[in-house]
Amino acid sequence: MEKMFKVSSNPHIRSKDTTSRIMQYVALALLPAMIFGIFNFGMHAMFLVMITVSATVLSEYIYDRCMKKEISIGDFSAVVTGLLLALNLPPEAPLWVGVIGGVFAIIVVKMLFGGLGQNFMNPALGARCFLIISFTSIMTNFDCDAYTGATPLAAIKAGEGAPELIDMIIGRTAGTIGETSMIALLIGAAFLLVMKVIDLRVPGAYILSFVVFIVLFSGHGLELDYIVAQLAGGGLMLGAFFMATDYVTRPITKNGQYVFGIFLGIMTGIFRIFGPSAEGVSYAIILGNLLVPLIEKVTKPTAFGKKKTKKEAA
Amino acid sequence: MAKLTFRGGVHPYEGKELSKDKPMKTIVPKGEMVYPLSQHIGAPAVPVVKKGDKVLAGQKIAEAGGFVSAPIYATVSGTVKTIEPRRVVTGDLVNSIIIDNDGLLEEVEYTAHDPEKLNKKEILELIKEAGVVGMGGAGFPTHVKLSPKEPEKIEYVIANCAECEPYLTSDYRRMLEEPQKLIDGLKIILRLFDHAQGILAVEDNKPDCIELLTRLTEQESKITVKALKTKYPQGAERQLIYAATGREINSSMLPADAGCVVDNVDTIVAVYHAVAEGKPLMNRIVTVTGDAVNDPRNFYVRIGMNYHDLIEEAGGFKTEPEKVVSGGPMMGFALFDLNVPTTKTASALLCLTKDEVSAMAPSPCINCGRCVDACPGRIVPRKLAVLAQHGDEEAFVANDGMECCECGCCSFVCPAKRQLTQSIKSMRKTILGKRKK
Numbered sequence: 058m059e060k061m062f063k064v065s066s067n068p069h070i071r072s073k074d075t076t077s078r079i080m081q082y083v084a085l086a087l088l089p090a091m092i093f094g095i096f097n098f099g100m101h102a103m104f105l106v107m108i109t110v111s112a113t114v115l116s117e118y119i120y121d122r123c124m125k126k127e128i129s130i131g132d133f134s135a136v137v138t139g140l141l142l143a144l145n146l147p148p149e150a151p152l153w154v155g156v157i158g159g160v161f162a163i164i165v166v167k168m169l170f171g172g173l174g175q176n177f178m179n180p181a182l183g184a185r186c187f188l189i190i191s192f193t194s195i196m197t198n199f200d201c202d203a204y205t206g207a208t209p210l211a212a213i214k215a216g217e218g219a220p221e222l223i224d225m226i227i228g229r230t231a232g233t234i235g236e237t238s239m240i241a242l243l244i245g246a247a248f249l250l251v252m253k254v255i256d257l258r259v260p261g262a263y264i265l266s267f268v269v270f271i272v273l274f275s276g277h278g279l280e281l282d283y284i285v286a287q288l289a290g291g292g293l294m295l296g297a298f299f300m301a302t303d304y305v306t307r308p309i310t311k312n313g314q315y316v317f318g319i320f321l322g323i324m325t326g327i328f329r330i331f332g333p334s335a336e337g338v339s340y341a342i343i344l345g346n347l348l349v350p351l352i353e354k355v356t357k358p359t360a361f362g363k364k365k366t367k368k369e370a371a
Numbered sequence: 372m373a374k375l376t377f378r379g380g381v382h383p384y385e386g387k388e389l390s391k392d393k394p395m396k397t398i399v400p401k402g403e404m405v406y407p408l409s410q411h412i413g414a415p416a417v418p419v420v421k422k423g424d425k426v427l428a429g430q431k432i433a434e435a436g437g438f439v440s441a442p443i444y445a446t447v448s449g450t451v452k453t454i455e456p457r458r459v460v461t462g463d464l465v466n467s468i469i470i471d472n473d474g475l476l477e478e479v480e481y482t483a484h485d486p487e488k489l490n491k492k493e494i495l496e497l498i499k500e501a502g503v504v505g506m507g508g509a510g511f512p513t514h515v516k517l518s519p520k521e522p523e524k525i526e527y528v529i530a531n532c533a534e535c536e537p538y539l540t541s542d543y544r545r546m547l548e549e550p551q552k553l554i555d556g557l558k559i560i561l562r563l564f565d566h567a568q569g570i571l572a573v574e575d576n577k578p579d580c581i582e583l584l585t586r587l588t589e590q591e592s593k594i595t596v597k598a599l600k601t602k603y604p605q606g607a608e609r610q611l612i613y614a615a616t617g618r619e620i621n622s623s624m625l626p627a628d629a630g631c632v633v634d635n636v637d638t639i640v641a642v643y644h645a646v647a648e649g650k651p652l653m654n655r656i657v658t659v660t661g662d663a664v665n666d667p668r669n670f671y672v673r674i675g676m677n678y679h680d681l682i683e684e685a686g687g688f689k690t691e692p693e694k695v696v697s698g699g700p701m702m703g704f705a706l707f708d709l710n711v712p713t714t715k716t717a718s719a720l721l722c723l724t725k726d727e728v729s730a731m732a733p734s735p736c737i738n739c740g741r742c743v744d745a746c747p748g749r750i751v752p753r754k755l756a757v758l759a760q761h762g763d764e765e766a767f768v769a770n771d772g773m774e775c776c777e778c779g780c781c782s783f784v785c786p787a788k789r790q791l792t793q794s795i796k797s798m799r800k801t802i803l804g805k806r807k808k
Contacts, residue, residue, distance in 0.1 A: 069727070
């Protein structure tokens with residue numbers, strides 16, 4: 058027989074989306090927050106970001122090499138993990154903290170569980186919590202050249218005056234490298250929404266339920282200043298738009314995503330208001346990550362045309 | 372008003388501009404003609420001719436092999452060369468009648484009827500005798516579809532003019548060039564169902580068809596034209612019924628359970644030919660298209676013609692294609708060889724210079740959820756594909772795996788290029804095969 062054509066099962070066309078393109082978009086969307094962080098906190102923050110990203114990418118490369126697996130760094134997911142972790146570090150943290158965190162995120166949280174798509178918690182957040190537990194004083198010290206003292210949320214919690222609202226929205230406050238600027242984060246989030254990389258199901262449910270929770274239980278009621286401070290002054294924007302939306306560790310079902318978002322909102326509220334620490338986003342998301350299999354199980358969608366038959370049968 | 376549509380679906384590159392503006396061209400068949408005895412769902416047809424017999428175009432050469440089956444007619448005049456297994460589009464070897472075309476195209480005489488004077492039984496008999504089957508791809512015998520248990524409960528006869536598959540324009544050309552045949556065919560079908568309204572359901576990327584059909588049906592009280600949002604798979608039976616009537620059916624129900632009958636454009640025109648003109652199913656329209664052919668367009672083809680001849684009529688290949696698909700890119704069959712005959716269900720021949728599928732290797736699933744958003748069946752393809760790969764039949768069924776319509780949306784959108792549809796499809800085949808036993 059003469060030359061044969063290629064055969065495969067349908068469909069014979071594919072969309073242009075690829076994993077690496079999605080990851081590149083996420084990395085791109087984090088740039089405004091990163092650039093603002095460097096501008097806000099100085100050169101050390103830049104070195105910290107660079108070393109952390111290098112640590113995540115290199116450790117994935119070395120792991121793949123040692124395990125004789127295909128080199129997977131081309132999918133850019135390690136870059137995203139590194140960036141997210143770096144943006145979650147205090148600006149004056151020593152460089153080795155970024156290295157340890159990066160290695161932990163990739164090797165322990167991601168690769169040991171089977172690599173991309175298999176990890177049950179967000180690698181960057183897993184590493185951040187590991188660092189907070191291991192090096193508490195470093196990870197909770199937000200003193201730096203630009204700002205002395207507490208993050209806005211810590212100041213509010215301690216009963217000290219919060220910074221000006223406008224400073225919190227722009228990001229001229231103490232905090233981790235990438236969390237302070239609400240505006241920079243929202244620009245990145247808007248980009249991801251427009252590119253359809255993320256949708257509003259998780260962040261929307263998260264932020265809304267969090268607001269409802271603090272209105273009901275914080276004792277500040279509908280005090281606008283307090284609500285804006287809670288939204289802009291901590292890690293909520295970074296968490297809600299960039300970490301809670303992490304594909305691998307949020308539910309895949311639509312209803313599950315709402316449930317997940319609401320759960321995060323309530324947990325963040327509980328941690329921030331009733332917990333000893335002023336922050337709660339990281340732990341809330343990690344806790345939510347652990348519940349994902351359960352949430353997916355109870356929110357299994359009803360197949361097209363199925364509901365009707367059940368009713369008819371009943 | 373919100374546009375009529377369904378939830379899920381995708382928007383692939385349409386590719387229709389390649390062939391949509393060129394009028395249909397009739398091809399004169401030459402050489403040998405091949406008629407597979409199985410070009411429909413159901414029992415294979417039984418030959419009523421033998422080697423050496425002289426046949427005329429329009430002469431029955433194979434009889435229906437049961438109620439769910441359809442007869443087959445010669446489409447040229449000539450001599451029966453042999454009856455032997457031949458390769459068909461699916462790659463299977465199917466017993467086929469081979470006729471040596473004498474090139475004279477001598478036809479039998481047909482008896483025209485006035486549909487108004489026929490009763491329901493006579494109409495169904497004519498459709499059955501003409502060998503009309505679903506020409507959109509499934510090939511389900513039309514007379515069976517038009518004989519539901521309770522015909523008085525049918526409220527809608529939906530003409531599937533969606534043509535949602537990318538690249539395909541055969542229904543579009545038919546609607547533009549022979550709209551009256553479509554409308555008259557629909558009127559004939561409506562005569563079978565006393566309480567039914569006819570709906571011409573057209574995707575809104577064909578505004579000229581919508582305008583034309585609306586104008587031509589102004590005086591028809593029982594027929595309406597509905598514009599549907601352009602989205603794949605709008606022409607899938609269950610999605611079409613939902614968009615046109617708001618009724619939902621699942622995979623184990625028939626359209627008749629929702630009071631609907633759905634037929635595609637070419638099938639309805641075949642019904643018109645069968646009843647009004649007394650002509651058996653002998654022709655169909657085939658879109659020959661893709662970036663590999665010189666002159667992509669629609670052809671009025673006699674069933675039984677070799678695909679090579681179609682390509683030749685389309686000006687041959689501009690560049691050697693890497694992949695050739697019988698049907699649309701979303702649900703068609705890939706061919707390894709062009710040496711197969713045109714059958715009743717062959718809607719298109721798509722020739723692509725590049726095979727996107729083999730160019731992209733699957734990578735790990737990142738759980739992005741695009742497949743869930745795109746799935747018109749509202750199931751979780753990612754999970755089902757994993758269950759299929761593990762061979763867990765029980766969990767596959769429990770997670771509504773059998774509700775999959777194999778439309779291909781999940782594989783299309785997957786950024787990791789995973790073979791979701793393929794895994795689910797083969798699992799479904801396995802389970803369905805076991806159920807039959």
